[in-house]
Amino acid sequence: MPFLTKNAPEQIDMKIMTSALNLFVENGYHNVTVHDIQKRSGVSIGAIYHHFGSKEGVATKLFNHIINELEQLISTITETIESPSEQCKEIIKKLFEYTESKPNIIAFVFHAKHTEFLSGDYLVYNSSPFIKMREVIAKGIECGEFLETDKMAASSCIYGGAIRMIQLRLDGIIEKPITEYYDTIINAAWSGLKAETPAEVS
């Protein structure tokens, strides 16, 4: 059964990309050599260059792969749920869950400085998942679920708190799983943090 001893090409691709992802997140793109990827993935140098052309090729394909995964996550949510406000909550929930279950995928998106290996001036936060996330907010404002504020400012406030938690969690500064903070974050973003002072009388 020779077809079992040889790996399917997609499996080799995935092996290489998975190893590369973990190494990039652990050490940073430039501190990872092609030989490191070779060792951890178990395939040969030749195979890496045959499949990806270059080290940058590995990073680029990996990046696109992950952006696609994220894009699908967002699309599924916006297609399933009606209310923008609820879509927004679900997006944050899923991002928190991903942060705990697949931290390196999230770290690669939120932590890396992609301009270091992505040629040109491609910007992560202009990629489709992030654009869609901002559109959710825009619709929420239009349909009156959110206060009528500037779209960018509203996006920053709502997702900013969540993204900040993700970053602090990935850095190990927050020690508990952030899924536990979900309700708190949502409540704060929706209703604010100002203490309800008893009506001030002069």
Place this chain on the structure above:
Amino acid sequence: MPFLTKNAPEQIDMKIMTSALNLFVENGYHNVTVHDIQKRSGVSIGAIYHHFGSKEGVATKLFNHIINELEQLISTITETIESPSEQCKEIIKKLFEYTESKPNIIAFVFHAKHTEFLSGDYLVYNSSPFIKMREVIAKGIECGEFLETDKMAASSCIYGGAIRMIQLRLDGIIEKPITEYYDTIINAAWSGLKAETPAEVS
């Protein structure tokens, strides 16, 4: 007047650090060679190695220099203003102003992945300015100015929105100076974004 033709040693240090800062932010630490720093600063390779010992030395001293500057900014605010809630606003205001006037300093702090050149597991967000920023929130909760929520979650919500704006501005995704968004951001963080729906009657 030979004392005018020769630069004071501190001036050379600053020249090197300023050039390094700009190059690091523009291209990323690993895409900058010592020769690049040499060319832009106008001093010799020898001077760089004499003053800083290594490329990593340049980055480390630069990093400490900037963290100190930020630390002083925060300290001045906490010593001058009484109310934690107002301290917090002032911090965000100053960070926004810095983002516009000295973007590269802010970019170096918020954008860089410092683990790539800082030895050990030193974390930016555990450095003194960020710890102090979180303490401001903690005090605000204690004295009743903020809702009694988890300290980390509250910090993330308040600063997260602002930091997100800074990041989007540095990436060029926000086109207007973010100082214009200051009031909106503060209002959203303090009072929330949920639209005040007319009392729902069944």
Place this chain on the structure above:
DNA sequence: GTCTATACGCTGATAGAC
């Protein structure tokens, strides 16, 4: 398609004159 051994360019760092 996959492998190993090799080449070539680049970069951080040094040596030694001034």
Place this chain on the structure above:
DNA sequence: GTCTATCAGCGTATAGAC
């Protein structure tokens, strides 16, 4: 203290066998 010229090591990519 400052400079220039040079080195040594590493890391990407390739050549060529299987």
